[in-house]
Amino acid sequence: MRAQNLISALFLIFIVFGSSAMGKGPVRGRRPCRSLVFYFHDIIYNGKNSKNATAAIVGAPAWGNKTILGGKNHFGDLVVFDDPITLDNNLHSTPVGRAQGFYIYDKKDVFTAWLGFSFVFNSTEHKGSINFAGADPLMNKTRDISVVGGTGDFFMARGIATLTTDAFEGEVYFRLCVDIKLYECW
Amino acid sequence: MRAQNLISALFLIFIVFGSSAMGKGPVRGRRPCRSLVFYFHDIIYNGKNSKNATAAIVGAPAWGNKTILGGKNHFGDLVVFDDPITLDNNLHSTPVGRAQGFYIYDKKDVFTAWLGFSFVFNSTEHKGSINFAGADPLMNKTRDISVVGGTGDFFMARGIATLTTDAFEGEVYFRLCVDIKLYECW
Amino acid sequence: MRAQNLISALFLIFIVFGSSAMGKGPVRGRRPCRSLVFYFHDIIYNGKNSKNATAAIVGAPAWGNKTILGGKNHFGDLVVFDDPITLDNNLHSTPVGRAQGFYIYDKKDVFTAWLGFSFVFNSTEHKGSINFAGADPLMNKTRDISVVGGTGDFFMARGIATLTTDAFEGEVYFRLCVDIKLYECW
Numbered sequence: 001m002r003a004q005n006l007i008s009a010l011f012l013i014f015i016v017f018g019s020s021a022m023g024k025g026p027v028r029g030r031r032p033c034r035s036l037v038f039y040f041h042d043i044i045y046n047g048k049n050s051k052n053a054t055a056a057i058v059g060a061p062a063w064g065n066k067t068i069l070g071g072k073n074h075f076g077d078l079v080v081f082d083d084p085i086t087l088d089n090n091l092h093s094t095p096v097g098r099a100q101g102f103y104i105y106d107k108k109d110v111f112t113a114w115l116g117f118s119f120v121f122n123s124t125e126h127k128g129s130i131n132f133a134g135a136d137p138l139m140n141k142t143r144d145i146s147v148v149g150g151t152g153d154f155f156m157a158r159g160i161a162t163l164t165t166d167a168f169e170g171e172v173y174f175r176l177c178v179d180i181k182l183y184e185c186w
Numbered sequence: 187m188r189a190q191n192l193i194s195a196l197f198l199i200f201i202v203f204g205s206s207a208m209g210k211g212p213v214r215g216r217r218p219c220r221s222l223v224f225y226f227h228d229i230i231y232n233g234k235n236s237k238n239a240t241a242a243i244v245g246a247p248a249w250g251n252k253t254i255l256g257g258k259n260h261f262g263d264l265v266v267f268d269d270p271i272t273l274d275n276n277l278h279s280t281p282v283g284r285a286q287g288f289y290i291y292d293k294k295d296v297f298t299a300w301l302g303f304s305f306v307f308n309s310t311e312h313k314g315s316i317n318f319a320g321a322d323p324l325m326n327k328t329r330d331i332s333v334v335g336g337t338g339d340f341f342m343a344r345g346i347a348t349l350t351t352d353a354f355e356g357e358v359y360f361r362l363c364v365d366i367k368l369y370e371c372w
Numbered sequence: 373m374r375a376q377n378l379i380s381a382l383f384l385i386f387i388v389f390g391s392s393a394m395g396k397g398p399v400r401g402r403r404p405c406r407s408l409v410f411y412f413h414d415i416i417y418n419g420k421n422s423k424n425a426t427a428a429i430v431g432a433p434a435w436g437n438k439t440i441l442g443g444k445n446h447f448g449d450l451v452v453f454d455d456p457i458t459l460d461n462n463l464h465s466t467p468v469g470r471a472q473g474f475y476i477y478d479k480k481d482v483f484t485a486w487l488g489f490s491f492v493f494n495s496t497e498h499k500g501s502i503n504f505a506g507a508d509p510l511m512n513k514t515r516d517i518s519v520v521g522g523t524g525d526f527f528m529a530r531g532i533a534t535l536t537t538d539a540f541e542g543e544v545y546f547r548l549c550v551d552i553k554l555y556e557c558w
Contacts (some may be wrong), residue, residue, distance in 0.1 A: 025214045028397045030558065047248065058245040058262040058290070059430040059450055062419065062438035066248035076430040076452050078245055078474075080262050080300075082293040100292045100321050101300045102264075104430070106472045107454040114452075114473045116302055116488055118321035131320050131332045133520060134503050135472050135490035146503045146521025148319060149332025151346055156369055160523055183528055183558070186216065186369070211400045233434065244431040244448040244476070252434035264431055266448050266486075268479040286478045286507050287486045302488055304507035317506050317518045334505060335518025337532055342555055372402065372555070 026156065026186040033185035034157075038119065038178050039166060040083045040099040041091045044069070046172055055081035059104070069171045073112070074105035085119060089166050089175060097121040103136065112137045115145060119178075121153070128152020130180065132161055147180060158184040212342065212372040219371035220343075224305065224364050225352060226269045226285040227277045230255070232358055241267035245290070255357050259298070260291035271305060275352050275361060283307040289322070298323045301331060305364075307339070314338015316366065318347055333366060344370040398528065398558040405557035406529075410491065410550050411538060412455045412471040413463045416441070418544055427453035431476070441543050445484070446477035457491060461538050461547060469493040475508070484509045487517060491550075493525070500524015502552065504533055519554060530556040 027033045045053035047067035057066040059078030064070035069077050080102050084095035101117025112135070119130040129152065134145025143163045150157030159182035168174035213219045231239035233253035243252040245264030250256035255263050266288050270281035287303025298321070305316040315338060320331025329349045336343030345368035354360035399405045417425035419439035429438040431450030436442035441449050452474050456467035473489025484507065491502040501524060506517025515535045522529030531554035540546035 025216075030397075045247065056247040056262045058247050058250075058264055059452075061417065061428040061430050061452075064430075075454075076428045078264070078430055078450070078452070080245075080247075080264070080290050080292050082261075082298070098293075100298065102290055102292070104452050104474055106452050106474070107470075112454070112472065114488065114490065116300065116319065118300065120321050120323065129321050129330070131334070133319065133334075133488065133505065134523070135492050135501050137492065144501070144523035146523065148334045148503070148505075148520045149344070151320070151330035151332065155346070156344065158521070158528065160528070211402075231433065242433040242448045244433050244436075244450055264450070266433075266450070266476050266478045268447075268484070284479075286484065288476055288478070302486065302505065304486065306507050306509065315507050315516070317520070319505065319520075334520045335530070337506070337516035337518065342530065342532070 026184050028184045030183070032159065032181035032183055034159075034180075034182040036180040036182075038085050038087065038096070038180070039089050039175055040085045040178065041173070041175050042079075042081055042083050043173050044079060044171065049172070054083045055079050069105070072108045073110055075108045077105045079103050079105075081117070085121075089177070091175070096123055096125060101132075110137070111139050126153050128154045130154045130157060134161075136163060138163075138165060147182060154182075156184065156186040157182045212370050214370045216369070218345065218367035218369060220345075220366075220368040222366040222368075224271050224273065224282070224366070225275050225361055226271045226364065227359070227361050228265075228267055228269050229359050230265060230357065235358070240269045241265050255291070258294045259296055261294045263291045265289050265291075267303070271307075275363070277361070282309055282311060287318075296323070297325050312339050314340045316340045316343060322349060324349075324351060333368060340368075342370065342372040343368045398556050400556045402555070404531065404553035404555055406531075406552075406554040408552040408554075410457050410459065410468070410552070411461050411547055412457045412550065413545070413547050414451075414453055414455050415545050416451060416543065421544070426455045427451050441477070444480045445482055447480045449477045451475050451477075453489070457493075461549070463547070468495055468497060473504075482509070483511050498525050500526045502526045502529060508535060510535075510537060519552060526554075528556065528558040529554045 043054045045056040058080050061076030083099040085097040086093040098120050103113040103115045105113050116133050131149045133148050147159040162179040164177040166175045166177045229240045231242040244266050247262030269285040271283040272279040284306045289299040289301045292300050302319050317335045319334050322329050333345040348365040350363040352361045352363045415426045417428040430452050433448030455471040457469040458465040470492050475485040475487045477485050488505050503521045505520050519531040534551040536549040538547040538549045
């Protein structure tokens, strides 16, 4: 009889404690709680393409200018962008959101950039934003940056985004594939 | 007798385990563990107001300049700021801290910016900093950005800050209301 | 007999629950789960040192230029850097990684900057990156910024980095000591 009461007590405690520790708070773990793949498309202003350009050079070192990415692997060029996000690798697909922020080329002897930007969604599929920051050694096949936060559907998200250069054309267009894996989901 | 020992063991384990899981670590959940509301005031340098200005344009696209926010919804203008934080919406109230960092206008067809900044406090009320990052589609009534970290009184904080444009005057002054909700408190 | 079964059940539940809550997820707490100390070295381009420079001014206010840090405590100067990281305070030690990103001087009446950067490692010792953001009131002996994320060996890291100016020479060279304490380790 006492033992049976104990079993009840045990389960009660387990339920109460389990829910307080796991129910209200976020899901976190070594396996992604959410995976998403997107493409975004960057067309840099070169003095002639103001209609199509989605990005512009707004900072440059003393030796640079703002209508062409500079020498020394573009070291010091700061680019602001508002790029369409698509579900496939076609620039002309209907955008599902915008990638907005900046990158700075930050290395003299190889192409490398530092990124601070957001994915901004406002569709039936997704509402909210995902915020990213990190180093992009863009000559590597894949590079990992951090998902540092999110809002709306991505409330408080954290994770890793793996970037791949899917295509580039001269110094005006490039397309990145972004494989987002969230390890904290609320 | 054995059953009574079991009850003791049960509670002992619960206490030990409960404290190890919840006592030393942070509080996290779907409800804010801390809420704070502040205002900050941005006065952009326009070539004439160097005494009062709290912000300056330091990057601009090829078609822009640095004493007036540019066309195309200021696309490409990078602004650095050190703005007073107040508890109410009065520019002349005693500041309780400084909002320091930058924003970049990043969209050609509507006012939108990307923000990276900190609230820095050093008063009897608050010591430490709160670090923010995210997209600010500033024509929306409210916009959510991420609290990506904190120091001092805000050690390891994470959360969401909801921005509202409380006032603006031409292209020189604006005031933001920042409603901070932390969901991770340590 | 029943009581003995209960003990077994109890331990089983404890093990299962304990492992699900603590085994798969990260370690978090008020004591650092990992501590690391590094130095990095910043040599700002001044128009003459292009060979040795590791940093360059790429944004400046209307009254500034890009070969010398400006007046008003460098307010508005945006600097991009790719600095060697060393284990000791010797500029000529073998680098163990690169500190890459930017800082912006953001206060008129005292030296203060805002930092967004990464430590990028690719050695036998460390592979991966640590991402930082925060305010740097650099006249203070120590300043705390946030570790907002990490990749590779520093997967999903969060913590605090305490900065100390270890040395500076005029307005061309400075060396920071970075004492990293992680409070979330995965």
